[in-house]
Amino acid sequence: MRWWARAPGSPRRRLRYRFAISFALGGLVLSTTLALITYGLIDRYLVRQRERTAEVQTYLNARAFRDGGQLEGANAASSLRGLDLGPGVSVVVHQDGTWYGTSVAVGRTAIPESLREIVLSGVPARQRTTVAGSTAFIIGLPVPATGAEYFEIAQFEELDASLAVVRNSLIGAAFVTTIGAALIGVWAGRRVLRPLSDVSAAATAIASGQIDRRLEPSEDPDLRPLTESFNSMVDALEARIERDRRFASDVSHELRSPLTTLAAAASVLDRRHDEIPARVREPTDLLLAEIARFQRLVMELLELSRSQQSAVTSEITPIVLFDLVRETCVAAGCTPAVIDAPGAEHERVVRGDRQRLVRILTNLLDNATSYGGGVTAVELRFTDTGYRIAIVDQGPGVDAAERDQIFERFFRGTAAGRRGDGSGTGLGLALVAEHVAVLGGKVWVEDAPVTGARFVVEIPEPPDA
Numbered sequence: 226m227r228w229w230a231r232a233p234g235s236p237r238r239r240l241r242y243r244f245a246i247s248f249a250l251g252g253l254v255l256s257t258t259l260a261l262i263t264y265g266l267i268d269r270y271l272v273r274q275r276e277r278t279a280e281v282q283t284y285l286n287a288r289a290f291r292d293g294g295q296l297e298g299a300n301a302a303s304s305l306r307g308l309d310l311g312p313g314v315s316v317v318v319h320q321d322g323t324w325y326g327t328s329v330a331v332g333r334t335a336i337p338e339s340l341r342e343i344v345l346s347g348v349p350a351r352q353r354t355t356v357a358g359s360t361a362f363i364i365g366l367p368v369p370a371t372g373a374e375y376f377e378i379a380q381f382e383e384l385d386a387s388l389a390v391v392r393n394s395l396i397g398a399a400f401v402t403t404i405g406a407a408l409i410g411v412w413a414g415r416r417v418l419r420p421l422s423d424v425s426a427a428a429t430a431i432a433s434g435q436i437d438r439r440l441e442p443s444e445d446p447d448l449r450p451l452t453e454s455f456n457s458m459v460d461a462l463e464a465r466i467e468r469d470r471r472f473a474s475d476v477s478h479e480l481r482s483p484l485t486t487l488a489a490a491a492s493v494l495d496r497r498h499d500e501i502p503a504r505v506r507e508p509t510d511l512l513l514a515e516i517a518r519f520q521r522l523v524m525e526l527l528e529l530s531r532s533q534q535s536a537v538t539s540e541i542t543p544i545v546l547f548d549l550v551r552e553t554c555v556a557a558g559c560t561p562a563v564i565d566a567p568g569a570e571h572e573r574v575v576r577g578d579r580q581r582l583v584r585i586l587t588n589l590l591d592n593a594t595s596y597g598g599g600v601t602a603v604e605l606r607f608t609d610t611g612y613r614i615a616i617v618d619q620g621p622g623v624d625a626a627e628r629d630q631i632f633e634r635f636f637r638g639t640a641a642g643r644r645g646d647g648s649g650t651g652l653g654l655a656l657v658a659e660h661v662a663v664l665g666g667k668v669w670v671e672d673a674p675v676t677g678a679r680f681v682v683e684i685p686e687p688p689d690a
Contacts (some may be wrong), residue, residue, distance in 0.1 A: 244414030245407050252400065252406025258393035267391055271384055272353075275530060276362050279314075279379035280351070283364040286316065287375045294371035301325045301373060313380040319345065319371035332357060336376055340365055344374045359385050424669055436463045479490050491516045541687055544579055546612060547571045550605055557590040559600045566605035575612060575686050581660040582684075586614070588653040589680050592619035595679055609683035611666070619677040623670050631670060632658035657682070 286308050293304035301320040305327050308316060316329040317336060324333045333341075335356045343350040351364045358382040368375050376497030416641045423440055430438040439459060440452040491513050501509055547566055554564060597618025604615040622632055630636050634655040656678075661668045666684035673679040 231424065232563070241365065241414035241418055244417070245410035248410025248562055249403050249411065252409075253403040256402035258400035260399050264388075264392055264395055268388055271388065272360070274285060275379070275384050276353070279377070282311070282314070282365060282379070283366065283375075283377040287366045287368060290316075290318070290373075290375055291368050294368070294373070299611060300484075301371075313382055315378045315380075317460065318373050319375040319376075320371065330382075331378055335361070335378060337364070344376065356380055359622075370552050419641045420451065424451070425428075427455070429457075431459060431551070432464075437575055440455075473493035486515050537562045539581065540578055541576050542579060542581070543574050544577050546573060546575050546577075546602050547605060549579065549582060550586065550603060550614065553586040553599075555591065557587060558594070559590060559603070560676075563600055564603045564605065570605065570607055573607065575607075577598060577684065577686070578664060585657050585682060588657045589616040589682070591675055592616075592680070593620075593678075596620055601673075601677065611683065613681060615679055615681045617654055617673045617677060617679045622672055622676070622678045628670050632668065 243578050289308055293307045294301065301318050301323075302325055305316055305325055306319060310316065310327060315326065315331040315335075316332070317327075317333055318325045319333075319341075326332045333656045337352055338354045339356055340363060344367060347367045348367075349364075349366050351362070353362050355359065355361065356363075356378060357380070362374060364379075365374060365376045367373075384624045385584050403556070420443070427438050427440055436459070439456050443449050443452045463555055546569060547564070550566075551564055553638065554560070590600060590603075597620030599619060600616060601619050602615075602617040604613075604617065606615075608611045627636075630655050634652060636655075661682055661684065663685050665687070667683060668680065668682045670678055671679050
């Protein structure tokens with residue numbers, strides 16, 4: 226599985242984070258590779274250079290040891306004392322079965338046994354090894370003129386220190402390069418994803434009702450088709466919505482005249498209800514109920530059309546929200562005692578559209594009365610950005626699968642057939658959603674604390690003009 230693939234059960238990584246991680250890993254791999262190559266080249270060059278220098282110096286010192294050993298009365302110890310050795314250089318000599326050295330810390334045991342055997346057999350040899358924790362280069366030379374074997378040990382302590390500085394510098398450079406690559410990845414991710422963010426923001430605004438939202442034209446030839454096709458799609462969508470709205474409005478207007486005539490005739494029948502023969506009284510009652518329902522449907526269609534048409538002309542005024550909720554509850558036949566609000570908030574003034582708020586509350590209260598077995602509580606709470614109103618009923622509740630669809634037009638749900646009197650039009654909650662969207666808020670339904678449904682409306686307070 227690729228490192229960027231999503232493992233089962235794990236949250237999907239944000240695309241910009243994946244950009245940053247990709248750049249960081251790329252920078253890490255590249256900087257590490259360059260650091261290893263650089264360190265290898267430097268190490269190889271400096272060590273070889275130091276070994277060549279040590280080799281030349283060893284032959285010169287071995288010649289001086291030979292010349293000193295040929296003097297009258299000279300021995301290995303005196304010959305070693307006459308050598309001019311540099312820092313970090315030690316000499317060990319084997320002569321007549323005895324080992325001599327110039328350093329107490331570095332002696333015969335520092336020389337690998339394999340190297341000793343080769344040199345003692347009369348063959349020159351060399352070997353790189355570690356002595357006292359540092360890199361050392363040992364060269365062994367037989368000296369036939371004095372019957373001795375000469376071993377020179379050159380410790381590269383200064384070279385090790387220099388290589389350590391180089392190594393730490395390369396590690397630091399790799400770390401900085403990785404961080405820099407990650408920052409470049411974040412910057413590149415934001416720049417590359419900015420058009421997608423603009424599309425997402427525009428789509429969200431359009432979904433919330435701002436159908437006039439468009440993307441700014443792009444001068445980038447790669448992005449221009451995206452913006453043009455998106456704007457064309459929204460234009461087509463806006464035209465379709467406008468045609469549907471106009472159609473609903475026109476049909477509703479055309480139906481008003483015959484409905485007015487039917488309503489007038491129905492009122493006559495209703496006034497003379499007692500004079501109607503018993504055998505036709507029940508069909509007449511059904512006819513009167515359907516005419517009333519039809520008339521309500523047409524009025525709500527007109528209201529929905531007007532709401533969409535005047536979405537940008539809300540009238541914002543100061544409102545004592547608790548008083549508005551109380552008056553609406555009384556008008557809907559709910560007692561003020563069902564209102565649940567902190568006492569300190571009873572006089573709080575907010576800015577809002579009174580007419581839309583009243584319509585939202587009225588429809589929710591009617592819905593609770595018709596389908597929820599009555600209102601059990603009206604909750605009023607204030608938030609940091611606005612206010613929240615909840616209508617709680619005692620009905621069978623709303624199925625989880627229908628909670629998003631219940632605010633769609635003409636959707637009545639599976640509970641509509643077993644709750645209330647069946648006189649609903651399926652537009653009441655759609656009107657609520659429409660008014661709430663115009664006010665920039667949101668509405669949802671959830672389970673009530675005990676039983677029933679809880680319809681929640683959350684509306685932000687508009688900014689001061």
